[in-house]
Amino acid sequence: MAIQNAKQQPAMEAADWAQLGFLSVLWGGSFFFAKLALGELRPFTLVLSRVAIAALVLNIGVRAGGQRMPRGWRAWTPFFVMGLFNSLIPNSLIFWGQTQISASLASILNATTPLWTVILAHFFTTDERLTPNRLVGVLIGLLGVAVMIGPAALQGIGLNVLAQFAVITAAMSYAIATIYGKRLRATPPFIASAGQLTASTVLLIPFVVLVDRPWTLPSPSGSTIAAVLALALLSTALAYILYFRILRSSGATNIALVTFLIPVSAMILGTVLLNERLEPRDFVGMALIGTGLAAIDGRLIRRFLPARPPVETVPEEVAP
Secondary structure (H helix, E strand, C coil): CCECCCCCCCCCCHHHHHHHHHHHHHHHHHHHHHHHHCCCCCHHHHHHHHHHHHHHHHHHHHHHCCCCCCCCHHHHHHHHHHHHHHHHHHHHHHHHHCCCCCHHHHHHHHCCHHHHHHHHHHHHECCCCCCHHHHHHHHHHHHHHHHHHCHHHHCCCCCCHHHHHHHHHHHHHHHHHHHHHHHHCCCCHHHHHHHHHHHHHHHHHHHHHHHHCHHHCCCCCHHHHHHHHHHHHHHHHHHHHHHHHHHHHHCHHHHHCHHHHHHHHHHHHHHHHHCCCCCHHHHHHHHHHHHHHHHHHCHHHHHHCCCCCCCCCCCCCCCC
């Protein structure tokens, strides 16, 4: 069933773009933190640690802010749906996929999320229809991600097909969650984040107990614990507050664009913090991503298009 909305989805404002950029930094770091932690933790255990710590912090924050979580199964159903499609399924698939393929290839495949989002939003929403500029913009942005990360990452395509399919399925799951999450527009972002992550924690516990059996693993090192805390507090708790805030104001298609910005954020952080050198392909990729985002936004393109002439109406002749 399509999500009804009488108004056309508003264009993103400067504040929305700034928050989207910050969100890309937070989620870009999750690939790095996860790679560190997966050396000692199993995928389901890492996902549970990530969401459980974040849920605990956010629930404390809700209480401290004088708010209350909703009660009743009907109120919690959207949180469990979001927890399933926006956390359990995609995080588990991506973390497992990263044990088989490189983080670079995983990030390229994850960047297909906006493509799935614009396609699904066309059929299941009334205010985010697929337009030529959106489709072209998504394809250009995806090309920009591939160019930035480089052709070497694409050499792995065809090998470890199951792992690659897992990451693509995760991208589809993110798209489903983003569209479904429009139902939570009336819910404050802090409560929506706490509810989703609490539901994710409940859903994950049986998988961890049956599959990972974490009590059989050695105690994690200090660096792994630090990576998990960064993943939980920065790339999950804070990130999802921003996620629901942007989704509330700008819609499913626009929030999905964060996957295009993640490689840009990673490149900028590497340049500033690690003194990494920029390659020519980095500038080409950023230019393509910028072009794609401009095409999806549409306002810049409309400035260069000629104004449509008003439709003239011919008055009907009155019979004598």
